[in-house]
Amino acid sequence: MMQKPSNARGTRDFGPKEMVKRNYVFSIIKKHFERFGFQNIETPSIENLSTLMGKYGDEGDQLLFKILNSGDFLKDVTPNDIDLGFKNFSQKITEKGLRYDLTVPFARFVSMNRSELAFPFKRYQIQPVWRADRPQKGRYREFYQCDADIVGSDSLINEAELVSLFQAIFSELNLNVQLLINSRKVLTGIVDVLGMMDKFSSFAIALDKLDKVGWDVVQNELLAQGFETDKLNKLKVIIEFEGTNDQKIINLKSFLAQSEIGMAGLKEIEDVLSFSADQSNLIFDVKLARGLSYYTGLIFEGKAVDLAFGSIVGGGRYDNLTSSFGLPNMSGVGISFGIERIIDVMDTLNLLPSVNSSACQVLFTYFDLEGQLKCIGLANSLRSNGISCEVYPDLTKIKKSFEYADKKGIRFVAVIGSEEIKSGLISLKDMISGTQEELNLSELVQRLS
């Protein structure tokens, strides 16, 4: 009869305790987004599959949650469709899906609203996305993304603004972070100098996992791709060089001297760094590649310093975000805060507020119906004075209401019994100190404001 309830795979509930923590992080990020001039938009959870498919590669398509057509979804299906396999079959029975990220819906939005938007358009978007991935630590099937993008401007000031935004947010969150910066152009320049321009993506993929697998594995992989040993040795020196950002740039300048694009990338990095007053947590890292292939210019990735947890922020410049929706030459730069991981990291480091901040200030309790009536009136008076309070709903032993206040973390309990009604005063108990005082209404308001 009754089945044991459970969450759908890879999804979680957020109780009051979790929501206090989540809202804290969300509100700070949101505040800074707006402070930097980003405007909020939302797009539907459901998109046409034609919008979504083909934007994330074969593997991404595989991870899309598809929605079965309503009604008789089999009406156009023939036995032949089934024989042709599930890919062909699924096209006939599903035409909508849940959004996989916020970037593609944003590109659709920009393309559709191009005539109404003020360019450069700065938008932020904080919404859940869904992926039919296999759940793991820090990986869920439903999670929030938190994106800020500027489209329609090539200026490097945008990159610099995103760096400032990053610093402002984590400074307020009080989380110790680093921002790794590189440019796709520098990487392209390196491949150029190595004379392997056609192998750029395999190079980027190999380099990206250097921290994880070590140089030898990366080198072997590149050798197998046809890279030359002596050139790789030169590359190794560049990559393993430890020093200040300026020293790294000087170093690379000599390596990239013959590559126009490489030098352009270095200049970008120099410029963006020069915009930042505080460079203490900015690190130019040639090893940074980032998986997403649509980045074309500067790229960055944020990490927590006090805890190894993978990247918690990612972003970069991309050209042609909207070209697949019929709007070419729309360059943009964006940053995405991995809010689920930020919350996980901060929770482990105990940097998040506790549950009490969601409890109200006062609980009213009483002994009889007369007191109950009085409490409702008093509670509304307090509320109109901006004080949050609730009235214990059940007429039971008063002990119950004190236990309730204690468990919920309500600081004050106001007791209204026959004595209080006679005297016109309110007994207010402070649950932390255990002390109790008699106050009239205006004293009560003053006490709690």
Place this chain on the structure above:
RNA sequence: GCGGUUGUAGCUCAGUUGGUUAGAGUAGGCGUUUGUGGUGCGCUUGGUCGUGGGUUCGAGUCCCAUCAUCCGCCCCA
């Protein structure tokens, strides 16, 4: 998509080479002379042992399948 781990009370877990009515702590409920919570004490409600098969006189325990979980890989946030 691949490899491994673990599923016993709401939660955290015991359960001895298969053997009677499956336990503890904690949480919940009630009480502790009733106008006062947190710590104490007493009593007490919770489990077809993830699900479905199989082996056996007998299965929480062994075997198979399945679902879920967590951890690696791929990929990603």
